[in-house]
Amino acid sequence: MRRIPDVRVKDFNKMGFALALILVGVVGRVLLYKYSNFETVLVVSLLAGTLLGKVYALIVPLATMAISDLAIYTLGFGGHYGIGIIIGLAFFTWTGFLFVGFIGTRLKGKVICITKSIALVTGVGMIATLIFDVWTTVGYWLFFLPHTAGGFGIAFVQLAPFAVYHLMSSLMFIPLVGTIFIYIHENGIPSLNISPIARKSDDERDSTEACPA
Amino acid sequence: MKLGEIKERYKAILFGTVVVIGVIGLAYLGNYITGQPVEQGQVRNLQISIVGEDWSIDCTMEETTNNTVYRLLLECSEIYGFEVEGTVWQPYNAVFVDSVNDVENGDGKWWQYYVNGKYGEISSDRKQLFDGDLVEWRFELPRF
Numbered sequence: 001m002r003r004i005p006d007v008r009v010k011d012f013n014k015m016g017f018a019l020a021l022i023l024v025g026v027v028g029r030v031l032l033y034k035y036s037n038f039e040t041v042l043v044v045s046l047l048a049g050t051l052l053g054k055v056y057a058l059i060v061p062l063a064t065m066a067i068s069d070l071a072i073y074t075l076g077f078g079g080h081y082g083i084g085i086i087i088g089l090a091f092f093t094w095t096g097f098l099f100v101g102f103i104g105t106r107l108k109g110k111v112i113c114i115t116k117s118i119a120l121v122t123g124v125g126m127i128a129t130l131i132f133d134v135w136t137t138v139g140y141w142l143f144f145l146p147h148t149a150g151g152f153g154i155a156f157v158q159l160a161p162f163a164v165y166h167l168m169s170s171l172m173f174i175p176l177v178g179t180i181f182i183y184i185h186e187n188g189i190p191s192l193n194i195s196p197i198a199r200k201s202d203d204e205r206d207s208t209e210a211c212p213a
Numbered sequence: 214m215k216l217g218e219i220k221e222r223y224k225a226i227l228f229g230t231v232v233v234i235g236v237i238g239l240a241y242l243g244n245y246i247t248g249q250p251v252e253q254g255q256v257r258n259l260q261i262s263i264v265g266e267d268w269s270i271d272c273t274m275e276e277t278t279n280n281t282v283y284r285l286l287l288e289c290s291e292i293y294g295f296e297v298e299g300t301v302w303q304p305y306n307a308v309f310v311d312s313v314n315d316v317e318n319g320d321g322k323w324w325q326y327y328v329n330g331k332y333g334e335i336s337s338d339r340k341q342l343f344d345g346d347l348v349e350w351r352f353e354l355p356r357f
């Protein structure tokens with residue numbers, strides 16, 4: 001996998017990019033809330049780690065979850081859970097997305113706007129989705145089910161449909177949102193005077209790239 | 214168009230095709246796991262028992278077209294004048310019962326159903342009933 005040798009980072013651009021990721025994560029999560037396990041937080045967490053690095057892999061998932069949880073529970077979408085359950089579930093979902101961001105950092109510098117890279121991010125995102133689901137199922141077992149082997153087993157039986165639809169969500173959103181953000185990361189948006197975050201030397205870019213500037 | 218560009222386009226088309234097939238496959242799998250919607254049909258001699266913490270309601274339907282656990286609960290609620298609240302969750306298109314007779318899910322206790330003593334493992338609106346079935350709704354901690 002080629003590495004991008006010359007990455008000139010502008011903090012302002014990075015912050016703007018991170019804010020755009022947070023916006024996509026929050027809007028997607030709130031709008032899709034009733035479509036259980038269809039969400040855009042996972043993809044923005046993954047992209048934050050992959051395109052922006054460790055600090056943003058922390059900031060983007062936390063900010064997205066904090067804002068969207070506030071919106072969801074304020075608007076009354078979140079059901080009638082007690083504060084203990086809300087905090088407990090938040091621990092598992094928030095740390096789950098932090099872990100996805102961390103997985104994303106392992107791809108930092110390895111992703112450019114070509115099909116192979118987008119396929120790589122999608123594949124890693126699918127694995128991250130399964131890890132996230134297993135982790136949050138442990139939380140579901142702890143907070144909602146008896147702490148027995150039977151309870152643990154039923155939690156994972158009940159996970160099956162959720163995991164299938166979560167994988168479907170990731171398979172839809174990671175290539176879609178990923179391609180858009182990887183393109184902007186690499187090429188910026190000239191019409192809006194937004195310059196790219198990652199800049200490669202001309203000889204690094206060859207004719208095989210799908211997203212030329 | 215350069216050879217590299219043509220190759221990249223083919224890769225993009227191939228990847229897009231794999232994604233579309235994957236999404237369709239997962240949609241079918243999800244639909245298979247969650248169960249198919251039940252068509253309305255006539256059933257006879259159904260019994261339903263709803264057990265709250267310190268109360269219970271019993272209904273017997275000699276003949277009805279409400280042939281799912283959820284629809285039978287709604288029919289019983291109309292007869293006895295109590296409320297049932299449920300949420301339809303997408304993409305499962307399945308009902309989750311939130312409260313019965315003003316008793317809401319919470320503190321680890323949930324409205325759960327049993328048919329002929331067997332714990333309901335799918336959504337109550339997807340569980341089909343047959344002649345002579347006994348349905349129980351219990352507000353309790355999960356029993357497993």
